[in-house]
Amino acid sequence: MLFIKIYILIIHSLIMTYEQLLDEAYKKVKQVDTSSSRFEIPKIQGHFQGKKTILTNFSQIVSQIRRNPEHFQKFLLRELAAAGQREGDRLVLNKKVSSKKINPKIEQYVKEFVLCKACGKPDTEIKKEGRLTFLHCLACGAKHSVRGKI
Numbered sequence: 001m002l003f004i005k006i007y008i009l010i011i012h013s014l015i016m017t018y019e020q021l022l023d024e025a026y027k028k029v030k031q032v033d034t035s036s037s038r039f040e041i042p043k044i045q046g047h048f049q050g051k052k053t054i055l056t057n058f059s060q061i062v063s064q065i066r067r068n069p070e071h072f073q074k075f076l077l078r079e080l081a082a083a084g085q086r087e088g089d090r091l092v093l094n095k096k097v098s099s100k101k102i103n104p105k106i107e108q109y110v111k112e113f114v115l116c117k118a119c120g121k122p123d124t125e126i127k128k129e130g131r132l133t134f135l136h137c138l139a140c141g142a143k144h145s146v147r148g149k150i
């Protein structure tokens with residue numbers, strides 16, 4: 001009887017450790033997953049040229065946030081109260097605007113039109129349904145309405 005009890009104890013402790021190991025492994029996988037998929041809001045790069053501001057990484061940001069360049073451009077120009085046009089991969093503003101003013105606008109755009117309001121991931125797309133515009137999340141399936149006009 002004593003042997004059986006010891007045997008059961010050993011088995012039990014083995015199972016416990018195994019479960020704990022699985023738990024640990026799971027925690028590690030989760031940690032790696034969240035850190036690798038963490039999305040960073042892109043920052044503007046550019047310089048002044050006379051009275052103009054040349055935003056050199058405009059196209060790069062567009063591909064990072066995977067949004068329509070016209071939509072993003074329209075938002076930026078309106079928010080910065082600037083006129084501007086694209087020249088290749090660049091966006092040229094017809095006045096001097098410091099990056100300190102531009103970066104918060106990019107952040108605002110990303111929060112409103114890129115990041116899922118439910119899970120916070122950037123794997124989203126903008127969809128129009130009739131008169132309404134939605135931000136549809138491909139990661140969790142959530143759908144939130146966003147303003148159609150900017």
Ligand SMILES: [Zn+2]
Pocket residue numbers: 116117118119120121137138139140141142
């Ligand atoms: Zn989501």
